[in-house]
Amino acid sequence: MGVAKYTKDEKDRITDVTLQSGIHVKACYGPEDLERIGFSYEKDLAPPGQYPFTRGIHPEGFRSRAWTTRQYTGFGTPEESNERFKLMISHGQTGLNVAFDLPTQMGYDSDDPMAEGEVGRVGMAIDSLRDFEIAFKDINLEKIGSGLTINAVASIMLAMYQAVAEKYGFDPKKISATPQNDILKEMIGRGSWIFPVEPAVNLIGDTIEYSMNVLPRTNPVSICGYHIRESGATPAQEIGYAILIANAYIDNVLKRGYDVDDFVGRFSFNLNVFGNIWEQVAKFRAARKLWARNLKEKYGVKKDSNMYLRGLFGGGGYGLTKAQPENNIMRGAYYALSAALAGAQTIALCSYDEAYTIPTPHSAIISLRTLQLLMDEIGLRDTVDPLAGSYFIETITKEMEGKIEEEMDKIEKAGGIVQAVATGYVQRLVSQQAYAYEKGLQSGELKKVGLNIYTEGEPMEVELHEYTGESAKKQVEALKQLRRERNDREVTRTLKELETATRAGKNVMPYLVEACKAYATVGEMARVFRNVFGEFEEPGLF
Amino acid sequence: MDTRPIKILVAKPGLDGHDRGAKVVAHALKEAGMEVIYTGLHRTVDQIVRIAIQEDVDVIGLSIMSGAHIPITEKLMKKAREEGIDDRMVVVGGVIPARDIPKLKELGAKGVFPGGTPFSEITSFINENVKKS
Numbered sequence: 027m028g029v030a031k032y033t034k035d036e037k038d039r040i041t042d043v044t045l046q047s048g049i050h051v052k053a054c055y056g057p058e059d060l061e062r063i064g065f066s067y068e069k070d071l072a073p074p075g076q077y078p079f080t081r082g083i084h085p086e087g088f089r090s091r092a093w094t095t096r097q098y099t100g101f102g103t104p105e106e107s108n109e110r111f112k113l114m115i116s117h118g119q120t121g122l123n124v125a126f127d128l129p130t131q132m133g134y135d136s137d138d139p140m141a142e143g144e145v146g147r148v149g150m151a152i153d154s155l156r157d158f159e160i161a162f163k164d165i166n167l168e169k170i171g172s173g174l175t176i177n178a179v180a181s182i183m184l185a186m187y188q189a190v191a192e193k194y195g196f197d198p199k200k201i202s203a204t205p206q207n208d209i210l211k212e213m214i215g216r217g218s219w220i221f222p223v224e225p226a227v228n229l230i231g232d233t234i235e236y237s238m239n240v241l242p243r244t245n246p247v248s249i250c251g252y253h254i255r256e257s258g259a260t261p262a263q264e265i266g267y268a269i270l271i272a273n274a275y276i277d278n279v280l281k282r283g284y285d286v287d288d289f290v291g292r293f294s295f296n297l298n299v300f301g302n303i304w305e306q307v308a309k310f311r312a313a314r315k316l317w318a319r320n321l322k323e324k325y326g327v328k329k330d331s332n333m334y335l336r337g338l339f340g341g342g343g344y345g346l347t348k349a350q351p352e353n354n355i356m357r358g359a360y361y362a363l364s365a366a367l368a369g370a371q372t373i374a375l376c377s378y379d380e381a382y383t384i385p386t387p388h389s390a391i392i393s394l395r396t397l398q399l400l401m402d403e404i405g406l407r408d409t410v411d412p413l414a415g416s417y418f419i420e421t422i423t424k425e426m427e428g429k430i431e432e433e434m435d436k437i438e439k440a441g442g443i444v445q446a447v448a449t450g451y452v453q454r455l456v457s458q459q460a461y462a463y464e465k466g467l468q469s470g471e472l473k474k475v476g477l478n479i480y481t482e483g484e485p486m487e488v489e490l491h492e493y494t495g496e497s498a499k500k501q502v503e504a505l506k507q508l509r510r511e512r513n514d515r516e517v518t519r520t521l522k523e524l525e526t527a528t529r530a531g532k533n534v535m536p537y538l539v540e541a542c543k544a545y546a547t548v549g550e551m552a553r554v555f556r557n558v559f560g561e562f563e564e565p566g567l568f
Numbered sequence: 569m570d571t572r573p574i575k576i577l578v579a580k581p582g583l584d585g586h587d588r589g590a591k592v593v594a595h596a597l598k599e600a601g602m603e604v605i606y607t608g609l610h611r612t613v614d615q616i617v618r619i620a621i622q623e624d625v626d627v628i629g630l631s632i633m634s635g636a637h638i639p640i641t642e643k644l645m646k647k648a649r650e651e652g653i654d655d656r657m658v659v660v661g662g663v664i665p666a667r668d669i670p671k672l673k674e675l676g677a678k679g680v681f682p683g684g685t686p687f688s689e690i691t692s693f694i695n696e697n698v699k700k701s
Contacts, residue, residue: 128583128634132610140612143639144583217585217609257588348684381683382665383635460588461595468686477684488665493635564608568578568591 028345029301029463029472045305045422047262047429055417063424070315070424074369074410076330077322078315080423082369083334087410088401093365094372095397096173096338097390100125100150102497103504104160107150110387111165117391118398122165123173123338123374125149125384126183131218133179133552136501145498148384149175152183153505153547154512158190167191171202173248173338178220180207181229182551185538188241204245204294207233210271211250213447213562214456215257220552223448225559229534231278236535238289245294247275248338255298256344257453258460261309262426266433267452268295268313269320270443276325286325287332295337299361299373300345304422306361307413310339310368312426339370346381350476351488354378359396366406367413373397382488450565457568508545516544521554528558574698575603576627579616581640585609589662589683590631596687597629602694613643617651625656626698632662638671645676657698661685 030051033042043051052059072078075085084090099114099122100107111122126149129141135153136145145151150161162172167190176183184205191201209226212219219226230247237246251259251268259267272293279289297313299306317335321327342361346354358375365373375393377385385393400406413419437446446452466472473479520541527537541551578594580587587609598604605623607616620628628648632640641660648654659679660672669680679693 132583134583140583143636144634147635148584212585215586215588217580217587218583219585258592348682382663457588457591457595461592464592464596464687468688566606566608568594568604568606 028474030305031466031471045302046260047305047309047426048260049305049422049425049429051304051418051422055421057417059417059421063421065420065424070420071414077333078318079334080311080315081411081414083314083336083371084410087369088366088407089410092401092407093370093397094121094171095119095394096121096123096340096372096374097377097385097394098123098125098175098374099390101127101148101384102146102150103501104150104152104157106146106497108161108163108165111161113387114390114394115165115170117394119394121171121173121372124161124175126174126176127151128218130548131176131178133182133220133548133556135547135549136498136505138549145501147493151498151501152186153501153549154508154545155186155189155193155542156504156508156545158186159193162190162194167194167196168200171204174203174205177206177209177212177216177218178226179548179552180205181233181534182538182542182548184233184237184241184244184246185535186542186548188539189542198241200243201241202243202245203241204248205233206250206296207247208250208271208296210274210443210447211253211268213564214254214267214452216253219562221555221559222562223444225555226562227274227278227444229555230275231282232533232535234275234279234289234292235282235284235533237292238284240535245292245336247272247292248294248296249275250296252296252298252341254456255300256341258456258458258463260433260459261298261301261305262429263433263456264298265309265313265316266430267437267443268297269317269430270434270437272317273320273324274442274444286321286327287329290321290325290327291329291332291334293336295335297337297339298341298344299339299365300342300357303360303364304419305426306364307368307419308422308426310365310370311411311419311423312430314369316427316430336371338372338374339365339368340372340374341376343376343380346376346378347474347477348381349481350483351378351381351486353476354381355392355396358393359400362397362400363406366400369411379488448565450567453565454567505547508547512545517541517546517550520544521546521550524551525554525558528554573601573603574627574694575605575623575625576629576694577605577607577616577620577623577625578629578631579607579611579619580609580631581611581613581616581644582632582634582636583610584632584634584636586633587631589633593629593631593661593687593690597691597694600687600691600695602691613640613647616644617647617653620648620656621651621653627657627659627694630658630660630662632660632664635663637662637664638668638675641672641675641677657694659690659694661690
């Protein structure tokens with residue numbers, strides 16, 4: 027049944043439930059369970075808005091502020107993405123979540139031979155500031171925040187976001203970008219890495235340091251347990267690894283002589299929602315508590331609001347099926363329910379056709395409506411942390427806390443997260459679990475509607491998002507025109523300065539902003555880094 | 569009689585970094601007794617063909633999730649012909665819409681396995697179709 031393992035007796039009575047993280051669920055919970063786990067209201071929960079924030083970071087939860095809806099959007103040329111952004115905003119979406127194509131994510135220009143066949147395919151193609159000018163045209167960047175799904179070249183894209191905001195007359199101090207900017211998770215799952223571990227982590231440190239001073243409303247890093255879980259990790263590993271990764275970024279900035287309270291409040295998280303609903307709720311509640319405790323006890327963070335685990339809880343792509351795709355609409359609704367019950371600040375859902383293609387406008391709006399319906403129709407804004415005090419939920423929240431700590435200990439014993447990623451230890455652990463999970467689905471040990479049970483019915487045709495080479499051609503043409511029109515001297519000068527600064531180990535951000543303003547391309551700026559840093563050598567394990 | 573295990577190269581061509589599928593299938597092939605080499609991410613078609621020659625594999629398996637399966641397969645088949653290894657079986661897996669399967673086969677992919685294909689189907693297809701030298 028989904029991700030949990032069920033044991034039944036001959037009368038079909040369930041005799042055991044084991045959640046993915048290894049927690050056994052009993053048939054009934056009572057006060058004796060709270061006693062067994064040593065539950066204390068003050069220590070384990072406290073009122074919402076108070077340390078350790080298990081119950082949420084705001085005293086009144088969604089009453090004071092509904093969650094932000096932020097569907098992942100972007101494809102083709104910047105013009106096409108701009109149209110889709112405006113469509114989603116006109117339908118009530120309150121933030122953007124920008125998808126970039128693979129060449130952009132990997133630091134190649136649209137006319138690079140490496141980009142062939144990929145331009146504008148899984149997100150929008152961005153070569154230079156000119157493309158950002160088109161993509162964000164007529165969008166109020168002081169009102170609408172933008173998640174930027176970019177990692178290896180997040181520093182470049184954040185610089186470009188500042189450049190476009192300034193170009194349109196917005197105050198950098200008021201704009202709010204959330205670049206994903208989590209390279210360690212790219213090395214564990216998702217795979218959009220370029221540079222070796224050490225300089226890659228250092229670039230993240232640069233963006234955090236720079237944002238502190240120049241872009242105070244920007245969230246420079248969004249730690250993604252999400253993709254680690256999509257790659258096969260359990261919910262406990264997802265949170266454990268995310269906290270360790272966040273700590274690696276904190277350590278980088280601390281080395282520069284800052285106080286942790288100066289910057290850690292802008293960290294955010296991107297976590298996954300698919301799976302057993304109770305395990306998900308327990309996971310989010312335990313995660314908030316552990317993150318706060320980690321900051322307070324390990325780093326001595328003083329200010330309460332700096333200990334908030336803020337984040338996007340969403341997606342759930344791993345839980346969707348190609349079989350009977352319309353069922354994914356229902357799955358998405360329940361995944362979002364678990365995020366809402368656990369007090370998410372931002373929610374986005376994978377659309378039902380994502381196992382086939384990038385979402386059509388139709389499917390993207392169904393996901394948005396799902397979130398709006400939960401918010402405005404069925405009562406999820408009524409009261410904060412509605413499951414609090416449940417014997418069951420409090421017991422497994424505390425058990426989940428223990429499981430997460432166990433996973434963190436394992437990695438610390440293997441030399442810490444940076445080491446465990448560089449050697450491929452984590453990647454191997456995660457892929458072995460992915461294999462075990464797939465085997466469970468294929469053997470029928472794990473049940474999945476439409477896939478291995480209730481499979482009757484006609485196969486359904488899904489309307490596919492069309493990718494034609496046309497957008498790519500247009501993009502390459504536009505890039506050629508840019509190369510003809512821009513001031514080459516300025517480009518050369520700013521790139522040279524970027525290189526000198528990079529070699530000298532200075533914070534690269536101001537130099538990137540200058541290069542962006544001179545219309546240097548993403549590929550050109552990334553090439554500077556490639557030359558100085560080299561590339562990550564992936565441990566070829568599976 | 570040749571009892572050498574089937575040797576298969578699991579390859580991730582192009583820029584797409586989603587490797588869960590590739591790795592999971594690699595595990596399954598290994599468990600089915602095949603010798604599996606995994607290229608790692610971000611390989612060019614030229615690199616893949618070079619590794620296939622060096623390792624003298626029987627099968628090249630491409631895992632593609634980005635939607636670029638047609639241009640990549642086309643390029644790989646061309647390179648394989650140029651290098652004289654077009655006698656090796658090529659199979660393709662990943663996010664592959666049903667309507668693209670005939671086109672991939674026309675290009676020369678022997679088998680196409682969209683996400684969710686049972687491991688047993690993949691391994692028995694390869695076992696039955698590899699021409700042992």
